[in-house]
Amino acid sequence: MLTISSDNLGELVGSALQRMAFVFCDPADSTGGEVLAVAKSHAWIELRGNPSYVVTVSATPGFIQEVASGMMGCEPEDIDVDEHGRATVAELANIFGGELVMQLASQDDGMMIGLPRELDDEEMSICMEAAATAGQSTILETELGQLMVCFLSN
Amino acid sequence: MNYRILIVDDSPLLRATARRAVLQAGAAPSQIREACNGQEALAALREELADIVLLDLNMPVMDGFQFVEEKIKDPNLAAVRVALVTTEGNQKRLARMTAMGVEHYLRKPFEPEELRALVADLFGSQ
Numbered sequence: 001m002l003t004i005s006s007d008n009l010g011e012l013v014g015s016a017l018q019r020m021a022f023v024f025c026d027p028a029d030s031t032g033g034e035v036l037a038v039a040k041s042h043a044w045i046e047l048r049g050n051p052s053y054v055v056t057v058s059a060t061p062g063f064i065q066e067v068a069s070g071m072m073g074c075e076p077e078d079i080d081v082d083e084h085g086r087a088t089v090a091e092l093a094n095i096f097g098g099e100l101v102m103q104l105a106s107q108d109d110g111m112m113i114g115l116p117r118e119l120d121d122e123e124m125s126i127c128m129e130a131a132a133t134a135g136q137s138t139i140l141e142t143e144l145g146q147l148m149v150c151f152l153s154n
Numbered sequence: 155m156n157y158r159i160l161i162v163d164d165s166p167l168l169r170a171t172a173r174r175a176v177l178q179a180g181a182a183p184s185q186i187r188e189a190c191n192g193q194e195a196l197a198a199l200r201e202e203l204a205d206i207v208l209l210d211l212n213m214p215v216m217d218g219f220q221f222v223e224e225k226i227k228d229p230n231l232a233a234v235r236v237a238l239v240t241t242e243g244n245q246k247r248l249a250r251m252t253a254m255g256v257e258h259y260l261r262k263p264f265e266p267e268e269l270r271a272l273v274a275d276l277f278g279s280q
Contacts, residue, residue: 071171073266084167087198091165094212095263099240113241115164115214149165 004100004151010138012099013093017140021070022097023141025147031129035139035148040064041085042119044127045093047101049111052154056119057093062145063069064088076144082130090116096149127152157181157277160204161188162195162221163239164213168262172208172239175266192221199231205275207244209256211240211247219247221255237276239269 002133004029010027017023039058047053059067065076068084105111119127127150131137135152159173159181169188171241176186176279187204189195195207218240225231237258238251241280248259 016263021266069168071167071266073174081239085167091167094165094241097261098243102243109244112210112244115212131227 003149004103004136006136006138009136009149009151012103013096013131013138014140015145016095017067017092018097019049021067023066023070025141025142028139028141028146030141030146032132032137032139032148032150035060035146036121036125036128037149038146039124040081040122041089042124043089043093043116044071044123045097046086046112046114046117046154047097047104048114049105049109053100054127054150054154055093055097055105056124056148056150056151056152057089057096058086058124058128058150059089060145060150061085063083063142063147064145066142066144067069067092075115086118090118092147094120097150100151157185157271158202158204158205159186159209160195161186162189162190162192162207162218163210164190165210168210168239169191171266172269175269176208176273178270179277180275183278186192190215192216192218192224195221196224198229199225199234202229204234206273207234207242208273209235209240210240210265211242211251219246222251222256226254228250229257237272239264239272 042058061081065079069076131150137150191213
């Protein structure tokens, strides 16, 4: 079983994005607050087990366009963030959550992933602060935008 | 190709991704339908059968496990083949699906080519 750090969380997220959407990310120097100031959509998903965890995903409009276009096979400017933003971060939460369950749980473990749900700005801010004190987070960027993923105990 | 496909996923993004892969594998656009959960999928199949269902497991209302349990109770749906496209990686839960007749499995995150290949394989073995 893997202990989740900021570094391996970033690697796991980057690898998943590369596979699903051909999006190549680099670690960003931005703070979580800077990402949240621009981020358009946030989502949360629970990893239910003993112990349980939460994964949150927050993405800027440019990042949403890059991921959604990579998955749907179109150009980033073809993606309407108002239409696709929530679904994109929700699916990212689902995918990253699934990857983390694979890392955290043994095959005999009953850990299961919940359903993603949308977070508002205030809820996302609370999760980000909680991850800063008792969890892990990673901020990745592409040419078009930024993504923040937080991992914390539930 | 004249296969009827039903894509079952609560994520519109994944449904769009899957639709693209199915089209690239040679399906006709008119033969592809979508459902947001297991309950909608059962209703869609009872209205018009599909040859292949691409099924997510983690969905609201009725999840993929419940869908497969309901499907095998209905003899009219016996010929419908199911392929899982899911974040689920637990071998025990996947074995339960295999025991209920689910033959194919692709774990998210997948490369688009892997999904296209899965669909092409399903078409080829139909």
